[in-house]
Amino acid sequence: MIIVLSVMVAGIILGALLNDKKKLISIIDKFTNWAIYALLFLLGISVGLNKTIINHLDSIGVKALIITIGAVLGSITTALIVYKIFFKKSKIK
Amino acid sequence: MKNSFIILLFFIAGVILGLFHLIPDVMIQNDFSKYALYILMFLVGISVGSDKSSWKALIQYKLKIFLVPLCVIIGSLLGTALISIFLPDLKINEVMAVGAGFGYYSLSSIFITEISGPTLGVIALLSNILREITTLLLSPFFAKYFGKLAPIASGGATSMDTTLPIIVKSSGKEYAIISVFSGIVLTILVPFFVTIILKLF
Numbered sequence: 001m002i003i004v005l006s007v008m009v010a011g012i013i014l015g016a017l018l019n020d021k022k023k024l025i026s027i028i029d030k031f032t033n034w035a036i037y038a039l040l041f042l043l044g045i046s047v048g049l050n051k052t053i054i055n056h057l058d059s060i061g062v063k064a065l066i067i068t069i070g071a072v073l074g075s076i077t078t079a080l081i082v083y084k085i086f087f088k089k090s091k092i093k
Numbered sequence: 094m095k096n097s098f099i100i101l102l103f104f105i106a107g108v109i110l111g112l113f114h115l116i117p118d119v120m121i122q123n124d125f126s127k128y129a130l131y132i133l134m135f136l137v138g139i140s141v142g143s144d145k146s147s148w149k150a151l152i153q154y155k156l157k158i159f160l161v162p163l164c165v166i167i168g169s170l171l172g173t174a175l176i177s178i179f180l181p182d183l184k185i186n187e188v189m190a191v192g193a194g195f196g197y198y199s200l201s202s203i204f205i206t207e208i209s210g211p212t213l214g215v216i217a218l219l220s221n222i223l224r225e226i227t228t229l230l231l232s233p234f235f236a237k238y239f240g241k242l243a244p245i246a247s248g249g250a251t252s253m254d255t256t257l258p259i260i261v262k263s264s265g266k267e268y269a270i271i272s273v274f275s276g277i278v279l280t281i282l283v284p285f286f287v288t289i290i291l292k293l294f
Contacts (some may be wrong), residue, residue, distance in 0.1 A: 004204075021229040032136040086160055
């Protein structure tokens with residue numbers, strides 16, 4: 001994992017040095033999409049090969065939904081607190 | 094949204110091929126996903142680093158703007174920690190790691206699969222896709238009852254791109270830069286948080 005993280009940091013530094021070269025950025029975005037497609041495709045294959053996941057897809061879906069509810073309710077609640085204290089009064093232009 | 098749909102199609106295509114063993118053995122025996130992940134992280138890094146609007150936002154709002162991604166982190170982790178009471182067969186840190194995907198389903202599911210295996214990886218994928226869909230559907234409601242930062246918080250890492258249009262529509266144009274900034278910060282932090290939560294606890 002450390003390799004992956006340092007690869008990202010290297011990318012950020014390189015990106016900051018690139019100084020908004022629009023054409024290059026749009027090419028990079030395209031490659032990013034394809035890298036994501038490839039990864040999700042590979043994840044799909046390992047899921048398809050995995051009998052335990054396929055047989056428990058319904059309970060996995062329910063678990064995912066419960067976690068989503070926790071994450072969303074938690075973050076909109078803290079967002080409400082931060083908004084009321086720090087953002088509401090000082091009108092943002 | 095169109096992009097998420099294509100991603101889902103690729104995932105489903107993979108599932109079907111795996112299910113019926115329609116793939117060559119080379120693909121099963123070799124872990125290509127690791128190299129694809131390196132490439133992806135490098136590309137994500139470049140696009141984050143080259144986005145100058147986040148630097149502008151930082152100057153305009155100063156340190157206050159960091160409160161937005163910070164409250165998303167605290168809220169997501171607290172919320173998932175609490176809700177793990179209802180998930181007895183998952184460890185609390187596993188539930189929190191899924192929450193630390195902040196809606197960035199492609200990256201978080203891959204990271205979680207690498208560390209904890211495909212079952213939790215699929216939970217992360219579905220849960221974070223649901224987070225994006227929830228944001229797309231409920232942002233107007235969140236903005237009305239939970240304040241204008243709520244759609245940004247709900248969107249998490251997606252608030253910089255896929256959910257940005259609905260956030261701007263629900264909270265107003267003046268929140269666009271805050272939204273992009275928060276999304277970028279969270280995007281960078283997803284791999285760190287997921288790794289730390291799964292490995293250290």
